[in-house]
Amino acid sequence: MNIYEKDKQFIANTYSRFPVEIVKGKGSLCWDASGKEYIDFGSGIAVNSMGFCDDQWVNAVTQQLNTFQHTSNLYFQSPCVKLAEELCKRTGMKKVFFSNSGAEANECAIKTARKWAEENKGSDCYKIITLKNSFHGRTITTLAATGQDVFHKDFLPLTDGFLYAEANDINSVKEIVEKEKIAAIMFEAVQGEGGIVSLDKDFVLGLKQIADEYNILLIADEVQIGNGRSGMLYGYMTFGIQPDIVTTAKGLAGGLPFGATMFGEKTADVLKAGMHGSTFGGNPVCAAGAVNILSRIDDKLLSEVKKKSEFIKNQLNGAKGIKSISGMGLMLGVETEKDAKQIVNKCIEKGVLFLTAKTKVRLLPALNIPMDLLKKAIDILKEVCAEEI
Ligand SMILES: Cc1ncc(COP(=O)(O)O)c(C=O)c1O
Structure with a gap:
């Protein structure tokens, strides 16, 4: 049996998991069992504040x-x-x-x-x-x-x-x-x-x-x-x-x-x-x-959180396939024209882990996510939202 089958057999089925087995993480990146790299935009549901395995x-x-x-x-x-x-x-x-x-x-x-x-x-x-x-x-x-x-x-x-x-x-x-x-x-x-x-x-x-x-x-x-x-x-x-x-x-x-x-x-x-x-x-x-x-979590980090939030909102506001953005700081919800779950699954294929919240795509990156990874993930989200169904 592979891990998906064993999980289903031995762990109570209270979660509907995405088909990804995380085996390693560092900062805002993580890898699955096949070695595929992902940008993490979920932080274990707002838990890994400084990303995976932060040195300090x-x-x-x-x-x-x-x-x-x-x-x-x-x-x-x-x-x-x-x-x-x-x-x-x-x-x-x-x-x-x-x-x-x-x-x-x-x-x-x-x-x-x-x-x-x-x-x-x-x-x-x-x-x-x-x-x-x-x-x-x-x-x-x-x-x-x-x-x-x-x-x-x-x-x-x-x-x-x-x-x-x-x-x-x-x-x-x-x-x-x-x-x-x-x-x-x-x-x-x-x-x-x-x-x-x-x-x-x-x-x-x-x-x-x-x-x-x-x-x-x-x-x-x-x-x-x-x-x-x-x-x-x-x-x-x-x-x-x-x-x-x-x-x-x-x-x-x-x-x-x-x-x-x-x-x-x-x-x-x-x-x-x-x-x-x-x-x-x-x-x-x-x-x-x-x-x-x-x-x-000092003034410098908090001001970075605000700047990154503004950047994301500016990028997504009015983008094709996106209806609205809600939330504060780095806890954002994106209302999309297409089904949010479908978008999240498509983004996983393209190497970014987003979450959903009700009918929205939920963004919860690490507070210290590097700007280059943030931009790359947001570009992928925009691209997926704009694609024809
Ligand atoms: C606002 C809020 N309160 C309480 C909880 C419950 O927290 P926990 O899952 O750690 O028990 C959650 C979890 O998502 C939450 O978002």
Whole structure:
């Protein structure tokens, strides 16, 4: 049996994979088993922030791996403390809880919001508003938070207490807030799995106003758009607001499983000893990787992200076969005349790995992708979009 057949036989069939076996990667390039080279425009879904096997990151990670690979959360260890201190300094948040994934980071945010509301607004105040078309994870509770029926239907009943408002429609949020007891509002600055839909600045400022007026927590889910991808360190920063809880994962540790839930003034001391925990959460090897990644998401890199984003938009706007571009920074969605999946498959043949998001082609290159590879990939995308079917 070849690898495709063995995969099908022995691995649960939860993914429909592209027909590519990645065997090696370096920077924004990777190779399949036949030696064919690809430009990577997916970064493992926004994970490999500095591309594959970046030298500095590999050094930071292997140094920690050669020091100690894990210790329980019952002891102190410096990689997590360094990372938490740096995250707090750069976000204005006050404390951090570390986990292993985006879903777990969001679970922690939801638990904290419920506990905060119980203490501050009463035990009948536990509901959380999320947005239609959002995506917050695949555990039963984060699925419930996800505002898309398509993810719910096979796993009912889900965790109670989530209400869904229309994205970019502040009246839809107001209507719920006026009727229900609400603990928190949770949003993604750019809805990733929802098809790269950006929230309007006025809408997010409206959320902030409602949160202040009704004493409701604001939770920014920065799992996909966070860690430099928006062109700011975190996507919410583009709106000039300060959330009460920020969650992140994906690109934070540059390719290792890691999640972080950051707490602001109101929520920093809600969780007490024994209320929440994780065996692997805060793994020092992952934390060392994250310290390295965070130290490199500086003003220079962020301005490069913005420039590259503008370049891509300029190249694709008005190009043949392309209807529109959405998103922020290096998290872009391209609405194409032809079927997006078909375009992605054609690009794979031509040596570029793009992704899809709903009906769009999704672009998530490494934050430090070299300009020559970026241009080459965008030329191929343009060429494929312009081809007759
Ligand atoms: C905005 C957002 N939140 C949460 C998640 C879940 O993250 P994970 O797959 O690491 O659990 C994702 C994953 O795509 C996401 O895009």
